[in-house]
Amino acid sequence: MSNEKRIGVYVCHCGGNISDYVDVNKVVEEIKKEEPDAVIVKDLMFDCADASQSEMIDDIKKQKLDRVVVAACSPKLHETTFRNMAKRAGLNPFMLYHVDIREQASWAHENNRMGATLKALAHVRAGIAYVKSAEPLEKIKAETTRSVLIIGGGIAGLKAAIDLSAMDVNVVLIERSSKLGGHVAELGEIYPYYTAGSEIVKNLVDELSGRGNVAIFTNATVVSYSGYLGKFEVKVQRETSEITLQVGSIIVATGFDTYKPYTGEYGYEKVRGVITISELARVLSTAAGDGSAELIYDGRKVRQIAFIYCVGSRQKPPEDGGHANQYCSRYCCNAATSEALTVHRKFKDIKIYHFYRDMRTYGRNELMYESAGRSGSIFIRFDEDHPPLVAEEGNRCKITFWSSLIENQPVDMYVDLVVLITGMVPSHNEELNRALSLPVGVDGFYKEVHPKLRPVETNVTGILICGTSQAPRDVRETLSSASAAAAKAASFVLKRELELDPFVAFVDPGLCEAHQECIKECPYGAIELIEESGKKMAHVNSAKCKGCGACVAVCPTGAMQLKGYTNAEIKSMIGGLAR
Amino acid sequence: MSNVNFEPKILVFSTNMISDPGIDLAGMSHIDYPPSTRILRLPCSSMVRPEFIIYAFESGFDAVFIAADGGDCPYLSDCSERTARNVQRAVDMMKEKGIDQSRLRMAGICSVCSDAFANGVKNLYDIVKGLGPVNGSKNA
Amino acid sequence: MVDDVKALGAINIDACFNCGTCTAVCPLSSGSSSFPRRMITYAQIGVKEKILESPDLWLCNYCGECTKSCPRQADPAETMMALRRYATIEYSPPGVSFISKMIYKSKAFALSFLIIFSIIPLILMLSLHGSINSTSIMLFSFFPEHYIDIIGVTLGIIIFGIMLFGLAKMYFMTRKGVTKSNTGPVRILKWIVEFFQTIFKEVLAQERLDQCEMKGWRQRLSSEWFIHMTIFWGFTGLLVTTVLGFLLPTAISVPLANGIYIPITEPIRLLGTLSGLFLIYGASMAIINRVNKSRVYSSYSYFTDWALLIFLLLAGLTGYLLEMAYYLNSPLITYALLTVHLTVVFDLFAVAPFTKFAHAFYRPLAIWLSRSHNYI
Amino acid sequence: MPEEEYDALVIGAGVAGMEAAIDLGDMGFKVMLVEKEPTIGGKMLLLSKVFPTLDCASCISGTKTSTVSHHQNIRLLTYSNVDEIEKSKSGFRARIIEKPRYVDASLCTSCGDCEDACPIIVPNEFDFGLRGRKAIYIPFDTAVPKSAVLDLDNCIYCMQCERTCPADAIDFLQVPKVHTVNVKAIILAVGFKLFQAEKKKDYRYGEYRNVVNSMQMERIVSPTRPYNAVVRPSDGKEPQNIGYVLCTGSRDKTVGNPRCSQVCCMYSMKQAQLIMGSLPAADITLYYMDIRAYGKGFEEFYRQSRDMGVKFVRGKVAKVEQKVNTDLTVYYEDTEGSGGMKKADHDLLVLSVGLLPNTDIVKAFNGIKVELDEVGWIKVRDEGKSSVLTSADGVFAAGCTTGPKDIPDSVLEAGAAASQCAAYIIKKMGSPIEQ
Incomplete structure (x- = not known):
């Protein structure tokens, strides 16, 4: 030069x-x-x-x-x-x-x-x-594999698979259980479109079947992954064999678990007739009723039902700093009013008393709230500090409640069934989280990079999250987020070659002393320790690097630098500015 | 030892997406701040090496202002914490060199935080004006 | 309980989501009363004691502001009306409370009730009537006055008994809901003062009703306040006329029995004539409003509301026709009209404790209670 | 002008439209993005900070506005109306009318000299009337594209701007430009309209000056605020006791909108937190019916607001009266308190207005039926499949087009719309790579 x-x-x-x-x-x-x-x-x-x-x-x-x-x-x-x-x-x-x-x-x-x-x-x-x-x-060019691994065969995974396959992307969908559909497959009618959950799952599965570019593996789990955006290599355990997949991007759609009340929480497992909303949903999905039927549960004719909301959600942060589900589970108010409407539609003369804290029937669901009220539901607001008490008395459940709408005076009420409206909790995926180094937020759900800028991306570029593994959502919102993840994945793999910004970190081999500070600092896992001609040193994977420069600041020797903003460039600029 | 004619030179580290637009906005809104500030933009404030800060003092700057990204950073949600750690290391290095640590300031400046920027720089300017030039403080 | 109240007319009570707008717009609301939202909440939850223990229910005069502003169109005013029906039933003596219940809930029952109570006086009159003088009007020889007196007094006692029972029940129930903080003569004095205040301001001048609409005189004449005033004063005037006639036989009874013409200027007759005019004006205006549904309070009408107004109007009209026939000196028509008139009046009294009419005694008590208890 | 060819037409360059366009562009599709306002970014760009993470709206949308304005696969048309859409062989043919700015945007350096010269002042729509703008104006500081626009309706043809402009960018001879574009699919991202608060007569918006709507308050608390301080409109006093009336124009049949607008609870709490930042001594009361903090991190935000001292009163405000000193009295029932009618005084009252449909675009469709629901939002064809499908094949909806949504949900749905749209195009025409 x-x-x-x-x-x-x-x-x-x-x-x-x-x-x-x-x-x-x-x-x-x-x-x-x-x-x-x-x-x-x-x-x-x-x-x-x-x-x-x-x-x-x-x-x-x-x-x-x-x-x-x-x-x-x-x-x-x-x-x-x-x-x-x-x-x-x-x-x-x-x-x-x-x-x-x-x-x-x-x-x-x-x-x-x-x-x-x-x-x-x-x-x-x-x-x-x-x-x-x-x-x-020069812009960095990276080849990509035109296929995507989807982890989780619930509605989110299915939807993402449908979208990607329709976009001509090869899809491998793995599900750890033996069947597809997740929680939704077990549900009866789902608001706001009154189709059975099993029906929704069936439609999705039907849409997916017969597509040449989709492979579905049930009873399969991820063992480990390597690689980076465009070129991931994922090891998957299938029953007895282990297979290796080459994919350009990974979508995690592992869903949620339902909150299980502890024994004695609102009489759960102690008082006869106390069940959760999922149990009620199962009862209702099989019960045929035309509006004149009688509801019999556990041998008891049901005339009055109490719904208790926010069970396992919106919990008060404990004084001792212990764990609590402080978040709102979002779907439950809507699901509960919807189930109430189903009860009113199928059975005659059933009164449902809803003990709620805030009715969060947002948007159009407000109409459902009103029609539940008009069909025989009564809404009773309670305060966080005055939850209702459930006890057994005679052959019925006695509920003692303090409604904040009537100055918290105690009132007794007798019902035949108590339904606990339980929220969502993050599903247990410790192994997967470890295998994919997935970031988990304080609420236990997967954490996106930024809820508005990059809502389906994780810190590992190319690994995406969607559905209820990320936050509580209803069916419609889950489908949307799955599609959004599919769009993002498609933008990674649809072009054979990815063009990335040239401003990525690089290592000056002469200066690197393998302190590894950069490796600890990098939020994207883009730096690894390599050995070159007998010398250990850091190496940047430019496909993973986002170009923030955080590693530059912590490098003790100045070996780690950012293209376009090298230490020499910055220092010379400082010199220029200082004159 | 403060000198009426002394114009403290301030180096501002800004970021392409977030704080630089905020500084632009100060200009667009014609908000007054000391013209002896010089602005250098980087991708993210977590990139500011303590060494750059020391180098700035050695090159003749009397103060350094880091216009950090805050929570809006498109790269890292915790970039402020990372920047703060680097700033702390810079402060330690400044102590060793006998540079008053109040010459270094970090503040979260968003893309419309023109007032916050102007006030922050003015404030730093006033403090450093009282302290005198950076090489002078070594002797003090 | 909510289903009971719904059956009594609160058809939209279920839509209430307890926002409190109704309470905040209610002209009668003050810092402590529970108009009408809390009443609705109590009804929804089924805490019936709380409703019966509060005099507030009776203070509402159905101005309709709450219904106009309700964001869920839950019609709180109508719910309050239904709750008053509910309370009327609940306050009635155990043996007869079914009457009001059935009257409200079943049109057929209400109709048969009226028919029975029309047939009774008709039979009585047909079987007990005296000589029919077809040349000159001998009203009280056609139907001897003491029969009217006996029937009237008997009915009066029964009605009065039921009414007293209801008032007593209401009094004791509402007293339960009150916390005492002051005792002794001050309280007693206040009670007395408030008693007169209630009578003069609230009952005679109907001050509360006037709060709802305060516009020009033309509007005032057709205002709810004026309509209610005319009905109240008309009815009261006629009642006083009747009682005076009973107490002062020489003024009315004797001349009527002997066919002596009573001049229009005779004070008692004048009172009756004027009162009748008032009643007819009030009742017909109220009916017109209901037909036009021109105001919130008249947009829903219960069968019993219609019945009450129609009977009031009929009572007035038959009275006038009676007068006219009397003036025209057509004895047979006069006798027939008397029969109808007495039947109507009999009906009116017979259903009084079971229908909307009951507010005539519950409301003043409630007002007095709330006034005096506000003080305590 | 020759007909232009694109894969997709995205109508509306708010946050949802931009996101959908970027997603499609990143996949390799050619996109035309049309915005009717002179600047892009939609309502979000005008917000201060956004819940629940309190990140700065301008920073976030700034990232997206700069991406769409420089994206190689996105053609951006601002100040343009989609006039007519009809079926064509390739999918749809759209007629787009680009309104004259009377300023050559390629020459304009956004120096603002013309603004200084212009003698006409009219209310600035981007500050919701809180301050004025000139007849020739740069819409706001962070506008993209940053170019002046001349509002001919208010211009008096004094030519001061033309004389002043150093770049000779003013061009009074500009005429509307008609673009005819052929596209394979359409994404509607038309956003929402604010509920007009004057329709809720009891709250006296437009009559009492210290009753403002939440969008005005958003401008007042934002760093680019009109008065450069948080002050109330009537007399410039710093408010010390602010009331928020939630559900103004939502969940209210008296104004014809029985639905919930989804975002008002959260943005009200957010504004309360921001006000507490700039006016630490201020009391802030929210009158609410149910706090709908249902999204990720929302409930935590609600608890944080309470912990910060924001007062929450459960009760819908029934009416508002003004006092002599222009303070306001609200009437409500504290439904969780002792009952009965309560009055409270506030020196500033913010109406948390709801969101209403902005779907006039359906009139542009010629021979294509895009159905609306009973409130007027675009109707979703089959929610069990995807919430971005409209009744018309090849027409997708993103963001608030189908109903109120917060920003995270709008962005997600924009991604979903891009996904469905891409799948549709590929199914019809093959993938963009193979073409």
Whole structure:
């Protein structure tokens, strides 16, 4: 590489927006004076104007410029413009640096022209310092395998499989139990569309069957994985044999477990006639009723039912800092009102007393809440500190409650059945979590990188989460999140080749002393320890690296650096800014 | 020893997606802050090496302001904690070199936190103005 | 209990989600009363004592503000009405409470009840009537006054007994719901003061009703307050007329028995005439409102509400027709009308303790209780 | 103008539309993204911080706005209306009318000199009328694209802007541009309208100046706030006792919307927390019926709000009255207290308005039936299959198009719409790679 650098510097007037407060001529003159490598230093009325861009392209070509600094407005507005210009001129776009002398200089310091000018000058110097040590960068290309592993054969897994297969992506779906459909398969009618859970599962399975690009393995679990986005290698245990799968991305859809009340919680397992909503759902899914039938449960004719909400959800944080399910399980208010409607529709003259804390029948489900009320349900609000008591008395369940709506005066009530509206808890997947190093949040559900920016992604790029493994959801929301995960996975594997940003970490082998701080710091597991010609050192997997630079900061020797922001580049910029 | 003519030079580390837009907004809103600040943008504030900070002081900056991402960072949700750990190491190094630790400041600046940025920088400016130039403090 | 109340007309009570809007818009609500939301909650949950132990139910005068603003269209005003029906049933003596229950719940029963209570006086009159003088009107020789007196007084005693029982039950139940904090003469004095306040302000001037609508005079004439005032004063006036006639035989009975014409200027007759006008105006306006459903309170009408108004109107109208026939000197028509008139009045009294009419005695007591107990 | 070809047309560049467009673009499909406003980002970009993680809305949507404006597979059209959509051989043919900005966006440097020169002031719709804007204006500080737009309806043709513009970007001769595009599928991401609070007459919005709606409050508490301080509109006083009226225009049959709007509880609590940040001494009371903190991390957020001292009163506010000093009295029943009518004074009252459909787009469909539900949201064809399917084949819905949704759910559903849309296109036309 020749030492001679040919730099072009273009300082923008922005039609006065810069030049009114920044002495552009002075900047140009100073740079000309102090920077011999700056072959061209120009001021332009509008750097971004087409004519100016043509002028720059001409300069780059004719003057054989190999680095360019544009000093203009914020890079957020025009960095892409100028980088594209560089590309058109045949210059590596990353050999161009865009410095801000408008938002961060002229506009910020209108009352101090000298200060603004000096600041602009310093920023231009930093730009020059940067391009001097800059190296051309190319987007990283990574081949991907056009197949996706889906873990979990509940409705989320099934839906993701359907979507991906429809997008021409090969799918391997594994389920640890012997049958597909998960919890939903066991449910009766599901709000808000009154189709049986088993029916929904059947439709999904039917849609999936006969597709050539889907393989389904039941009784299968993940043993381990290696690789990275686009090229994962996953070992799967199937009954007796172990198989190895090559996939481009992994979707985790392992679902939830239902909360099991402890013995004695609202009389559970102690008082006859206390059951959970899942047990009621099972009873209802098999019971035929046309509105005149009688409900018999456990040999007892049921006339009055009490629903107790928020069992296992919205628990108070214990004083001693122990565990509690503080989250709301989201689906239960809706599911309970829906089950109540089913009861009212199938059986005659049954009163249901709903002991609730807040009715969370959000959105359209509010209508279901109202119609439950109009069909024979009565809603009684209770306070966190005054939960109802359940006891056995005679052949019935006695409920003593304190409703906050009537000043918490105790009232006794007798019912034939008590249904505990139990929430969702994260399913036990310790082995899987370990195998895939899946991040678990404080609530025990899988944690996404960011609920709004990257809602289905985990810290391991390419491993996605969806459905109720991530948070409590109802069927409709689960299907949506599964589709969203499918979309994300498709965007990883649909193109044979992935284009990734070039700003990734790299190791200077000469400096690395294998302190491994970077490995601990990396949130994406992108760094590993390798041995090269007898020397242990860190190695960055650029397909996993997101380019945050966290590793750079902790490296004791300065071996770990970020492309486009190398230590030399940053230091030279600091030097430029300080002058 | 504070000098009326002394203009403390402040280096600001900002981040491409979050705090740099916030600093831009301060300019767009014509909010006044000391022009002797210089801004250097990085992908994420957790990348700021303590060494960069020391290097800044050695290069002639009188103060360093880290405009961190806060919880909005597109890379890491805990980038503030990571940045804070690095800042702590920088503080230790500054102690060794006899640089007053109040010359280093870190604050979460979001993409519209123009006021927070301007106030933070002004405040740092005033403190450092009282302390005097960085090489001067070594002698004190 | 909620099903009972629904059967009594609170058809939308189930829609209530306890937001409290009704209480907050209620012109009668104060910081401590439980209009009407808590009543509804009690009814939903089935805490019937709480409802019967509170005089608040009777303070409501169905202005309809709550129903207009209810976000779930649960119609709290109608629920309050239904709860009053419920309380009427509950306060009645054990042996007869089924009557009001059946009257409210079954139109057939209500109808047969009315028919029976119309046939009884008709039979009585047909079998007991005296000489029919077809040339000049000898009203009380057609139907001797002492029969009317005997029947009237008997019916009065029965009604009064039922009423007293209800009032006593209400009094003792509501006293249970009150916490005492002041005793002694101050309280007694307050009770007395409030008693007169209740009588004059609330009963005679119907002050509470007036709070709901306060607009120009034209509107006031058709306001609920005015309609109710005319019905109240008309009815009371006629009652007083009757009692005076009973107490002062020389003014009415003697001339009527002997065919002596009573001039219109005669005070008692004048009172009766004016009262009748009031009653007819009030009852017909109320009926018109109900037909037009022009106000919230008149948008739903229960069978018994119609019956009461129709009977009031009939009582007034037959009275006037009677007067007219009397004036035109057509004896036979006069006798026939008297028969009808007395039957109507008999009916009106007979159903009084079991229908909406009951508010005439429960309401003043409730007002007095709430006034005096607010003080305690 | 020649007809343009795209794989998908995404209508609406709010957070859901942007997400769907990015997802499709990342898969390799060519997307046209159309926004009717002069800037993209939708309502989210105007918010302060967003629940439950209190991250800054502008930071998050900023990431997406910059991605869509530079994405190689996304063509962005702002200030454009989709005028007509009809069936065509390839799928749909759409006529899109790009309204004239009267400013050449490629020349505009967003310096704002024209704004300074313009003599006309009208209320700024992006600040919900809290402050003014000029007839030529840059919609707001964080607008994308950052270009001025001239509102000809309010312009007096004084030509001051044209004389002032250093870039000669003002062009009064611009005319509407018509784009005819052929697409294989359509994603509707048209968002929502706010409930017009004046319709709930008892709350006297529009009459009492210190009764504001939650979107105005959102602007007041956001860092780019109109008054640069949290103050109340009537007299600029710093509010010390703020009331929030939840379910304004939701769960209320008297205004014709019996449904719950899903987000009001949460955004009200969020605003309360933000206000406590800038006005630590302020009392904040939320009048609610049920706190619907149902999403991930929401319940924890609710508990945190209570712990921070936000007061929660269970009772729907029935009416509002103004006092002489422009403070407000609310009437309600504390349904969990001793009962009876209660009054409370507040110096600022925020109406937590609900979300209503914004589905005028269905009128553009010619010969294609996109059904609405009884409230007017786009009807979902089969929720047991996917909640992004509309009644029309090849037309998908994302975000609040089918009903109110919070941001995480909108983003997820946008992904779902992209997925269904991609599958549809591939099934019909083959994958974008093989083409």
